[in-house]
Amino acid sequence: MRTPIQRFAPTALVWIFAGATLAFAPTACRTAPPVAPTPAPAAVTAPVVAPAPASDAPAAPTPRAELQEHRTWTFAAAAPTVTFDNQFPCARLNRCEEVAPHDYRITITPENEPINPSPWFAFRVRAEAPTDITVRFVIATKTARPRPRLSADGVTWTRATDAQWDGKQGAAECVLRMQAGPATTWVASNDILGNDRLTAWSDALAARTGATMETFGTSTGGRALRMFTFDASAPEDWVIVIGRQHPPEVSGSVGLMAFMDEVTGDSARATEFRAAFRVALVPVVNPDGVHEGQWRSTLGAIDPNRDWGPFTQPETVALRDAILAIRRRPGARIWLALDFHGTNKDILYTPLEDDRTSPPKFASAWVAAIQARFPDYEVENTSTHNATEWTFKRWAFETLGAPGITYELGSATPHDRIRKIVSGAADEAMRLLLAAKQ
Numbered sequence: 001m002r003t004p005i006q007r008f009a010p011t012a013l014v015w016i017f018a019g020a021t022l023a024f025a026p027t028a029c030r031t032a033p034p035v036a037p038t039p040a041p042a043a044v045t046a047p048v049v050a051p052a053p054a055s056d057a058p059a060a061p062t063p064r065a066e067l068q069e070h071r072t073w074t075f076a077a078a079a080p081t082v083t084f085d086n087q088f089p090c091a092r093l094n095r096c097e098e099v100a101p102h103d104y105r106i107t108i109t110p111e112n113e114p115i116n117p118s119p120w121f122a123f124r125v126r127a128e129a130p131t132d133i134t135v136r137f138v139i140a141t142k143t144a145r146p147r148p149r150l151s152a153d154g155v156t157w158t159r160a161t162d163a164q165w166d167g168k169q170g171a172a173e174c175v176l177r178m179q180a181g182p183a184t185t186w187v188a189s190n191d192i193l194g195n196d197r198l199t200a201w202s203d204a205l206a207a208r209t210g211a212t213m214e215t216f217g218t219s220t221g222g223r224a225l226r227m228f229t230f231d232a233s234a235p236e237d238w239v240i241v242i243g244r245q246h247p248p249e250v251s252g253s254v255g256l257m258a259f260m261d262e263v264t265g266d267s268a269r270a271t272e273f274r275a276a277f278r279v280a281l282v283p284v285v286n287p288d289g290v291h292e293g294q295w296r297s298t299l300g301a302i303d304p305n306r307d308w309g310p311f312t313q314p315e316t317v318a319l320r321d322a323i324l325a326i327r328r329r330p331g332a333r334i335w336l337a338l339d340f341h342g343t344n345k346d347i348l349y350t351p352l353e354d355d356r357t358s359p360p361k362f363a364s365a366w367v368a369a370i371q372a373r374f375p376d377y378e379v380e381n382t383s384t385h386n387a388t389e390w391t392f393k394r395w396a397f398e399t400l401g402a403p404g405i406t407y408e409l410g411s412a413t414p415h416d417r418i419r420k421i422v423s424g425a426a427d428e429a430m431r432l433l434l435a436a437k438q
């Protein structure tokens with residue numbers, strides 16, 4: 001049964017079209033969402049009135065996420081000596097102790113609580129000589145037990161086998177049995193795909209396509225917030241693509257990259273699309289959280305995808321203002337706002353059935369098109385997930401009137417499968433947007 005929805009438009013909006021002016025004030029009534037009646041882009045004669053960014057600056061300092069101590073643990077009581085460390089980007093290992101010879105207990109805690117039970121861990125192990133070790137995980141949530149992945153280089157990963165991993169939900173400890181040796185073994189709850197690789201990928205994409213990069217803000221930790229703009233010669237018809245609001249959601253980044261690779265590719269559809277639409281890409285909304293190996297939050301200890309209303313974090317404030325600046329450009333229209341995430345399965349969170357987006361019913365048409373393209377793959381979607389939370393997709397709908405869609409990819413979905421499905425989904429999105437524009 002659907003939860004009753006309350007809508008609180010975060011600000012007054014005025015949509016101005018040729019011959020008609022529609023004003024929408026903040027409201028607690030879901031019957032009056034700020035939806036434009038599917039305006040033709042050419043009819044836009046004046047920019048939308050956007051809120052003044054300065055007035056929404058945080059009123060008070062927000063708390064800081066609790067940072068882990070970066071160190072190396074050395075256990076030499078039993079030969080050979082074994083070391084653990086968390087001294088690299090995306091690492092998370094809060095405590096490590098030896099409970100018996102070559103038997104270790106590690107503790108994994110989040111940056112703040114309460115928090116969504118989506119644990120992230122990442123650490124390295126070495127031994128002076130090859131030796132079998134036991135690693136007991138104490139994870140500060142009882143409901144999620146991500147199966148570790150192991151890697152010899154931090155790039156190529158293999159999931160722990162059933163023989164290696166005992167990770168029952170609710171168990172106080174989960175146990176990994178592995179061999180350590182002189183060469184480093186990386187252990188993490190998912191492939192490590194951090195800021196460095198996403199920066200390299202997006203810079204290469206920009207170099208290949210001639211996209212421009214703008215630093216639109218700075219995170220709490222002082223990291224640049226980067227937006228790439230593609231196809232500056234196209235009309236002011238925009239698609240917004242963002243990712244990594246949530247640090248552990250590597251599969252979302254795999255999906256985002258597949259989407260952008262398709263959109264910037266050399267297919268006839270992509271070529272036609274890029275002549276008709278511009279794309280604004282923000283590969284990493286929460287670079288501090290990614291770097292610190294956090295479970296969910298910004299460095300300000302706030303879930304950024306619950307901050308698209310309160311706007312307490314510099315990351316969400318800066319991205320909101322950057323998108324509103326696009327929206328204020330003469331003749332600009334935002335047709336689609338996509339936010340890539342990762343969860344326990346592939347699923348799209350779409351606008352409510354009665355949300356009258358512009359273009360109308362894009363989300364349901366897109367879901368149907370993806371399903372038709374991949375008949376052997378079940379496309380899941382729901383429109384009620386987190387409908388009352390301050391998510392990016394809700395903000396995109398309520399403030400921009402655009403279809404705001406959260407595209408979740410399964411954390412255990414093979415990456416080549418993610419790439420195949422999302423590449424097809426990108427092609428269908430381009431087809432539908434081109435058709436809607438005609």
Ligand SMILES: [Zn+2]
Binds near residue numbers: 341
């Ligand atoms: Zn997420």
